[in-house]
Amino acid sequence: MGLSGKNVVFVGGLGFIGYEACKQIMNKNVASFFVFDVLENAENIKALQAINPKSKVYYTKFDITNKAAIKQALDDVVAKVQYIDMLVNGAGILADPNVELTMNINLIGLINTTLEAIPLMDKNKNGRGGLIVNIASVLGLEPAPPTAVYCASKFGVMGFSRSISDPYYYNLTGIAVATFCPGLTETPLKNNIATKYTFEYSKEIGQKLNNTKTQKPEACGAHLATVLETGENGGIYISNQGTLSKVTPTVYWQPTFN
Numbered sequence: 001m002g003l004s005g006k007n008v009v010f011v012g013g014l015g016f017i018g019y020e021a022c023k024q025i026m027n028k029n030v031a032s033f034f035v036f037d038v039l040e041n042a043e044n045i046k047a048l049q050a051i052n053p054k055s056k057v058y059y060t061k062f063d064i065t066n067k068a069a070i071k072q073a074l075d076d077v078v079a080k081v082q083y084i085d086m087l088v089n090g091a092g093i094l095a096d097p098n099v100e101l102t103m104n105i106n107l108i109g110l111i112n113t114t115l116e117a118i119p120l121m122d123k124n125k126n127g128r129g130g131l132i133v134n135i136a137s138v139l140g141l142e143p144a145p146p147t148a149v150y151c152a153s154k155f156g157v158m159g160f161s162r163s164i165s166d167p168y169y170y171n172l173t174g175i176a177v178a179t180f181c182p183g184l185t186e187t188p189l190k191n192n193i194a195t196k197y198t199f200e201y202s203k204e205i206g207q208k209l210n211n212t213k214t215q216k217p218e219a220c221g222a223h224l225a226t227v228l229e230t231g232e233n234g235g236i237y238i239s240n241q242g243t244l245s246k247v248t249p250t251v252y253w254q255p256t257f258n
Contacts, residue, residue: 001131001176003028003229007081009074011064011113012090012135014039016187020221021088026051026229028089036062036073038091038223064091064109065101071116078120085130092135094189096149096198106153110134111160122173127172132162133227138183138238141247146206148201158236162249163194164227165234176233181247183240184214215241249256 008025012018013035013199026048031056035045040061049057060076063069077084089110095102114132121127139147140154146160158179165177189196190210223239231237236247 001085001229003030003086003225005029005031006085006130007032007034007077007083008086008088008228009034009036009077009084010088010090011036011062011110012092013037013088014041014044014122015090016090016217017135017185017220017224018088018090019044020217021090021228022048022221023051024222024225026055026057027231028225028229030055032056032058034058034060034077036060038062038064053248055065062091064113065104067112067116070109070113073256074113074116074120078126083130084121085128086119087121087130087132088135088224088228089113089115089132090135092137094147094150094193094196096147096196096202099149102149102153103156106150107156107160110140110157112166113198114160118173118175121175123175124172127174131174131176131178131231132164133178133224133231135224136161136179136181138181140179141181141238144209145210146147146202148202161209162234162236166235170233172255176231178227178233178235178237180227181236181238182220183238184209185210185217185220185239186214187217213241215239223256 013022014037015019045059098101121130137154139151140158144151161179201202219242223244
């Protein structure tokens with residue numbers, strides 16, 4: 001659908017991959033750009049605005065674990081610019097010992113944000129359709145023994161996104177849903193990685209995973225911006241080692257209707 005002239009909301013836009021994607025988005029002549037993040041970084045917001053003074057940038061301090069705060073933040077966007085055209089759900093943590101926080105940020109918060117946004121974007125209600133991009137991970141496609149809880153949260157994102165992107169919903173609402181899966185990327189998620197594994201036995205195999213090839217956040221952010229411009233409903237995209245590719249998931253089961 002293209003980014004030019006659109007109102008974009010980016011949850012987690014001040015993280016490493018997110019911020020690199022934000023810089024790309026600001027080069028696309030969006031109408032307005034809303035950055036939601038628990039982090040506060042006035043300099044980064046100022047730098048985004050400087051990329052394109054014609055595209056207004058708004059920052060909202062955002063607690064994705066607070067359902068009332070999610071609703072208020074999205075309602076504020078509509079109050080300011082009337083429509084939400086694109087939503088990126090990019091908040092995420094790697095902290096397997098804290099199961100509840102991992103699930104609340106990586107999965108439950110993403111689900112709540114999506115479900116609050118859909119009525120605001122629905123072409124049959126007050127919206128004009130649009131695109132939602134949920135950020136999962138390659139570890140939402142394949143098992144990750146050292147980080148089993150993180151992996152479970154990202155498998156959940158994948159299942160939710162694939163379900164909510166069913167053509168039945170798309171034809172009713174006009175809202176496309178795509179899923180973006182970064183491969184291993186050089187971000188602070190890897191900082192103090194030994195404290196983030198699922199349990200003690202995870203450390204040895206975790207070190208093997210931690211020593212695999214990675215990509216720069218700039219490459220991943222550029223790929224995410226590309227998906228925002230060209231992503232299809234139901235599309236699943238992998239950004240890995242500097243290459244963007246589309247995935248066709250394996251179908252293991254289908255219902256047999258009476």
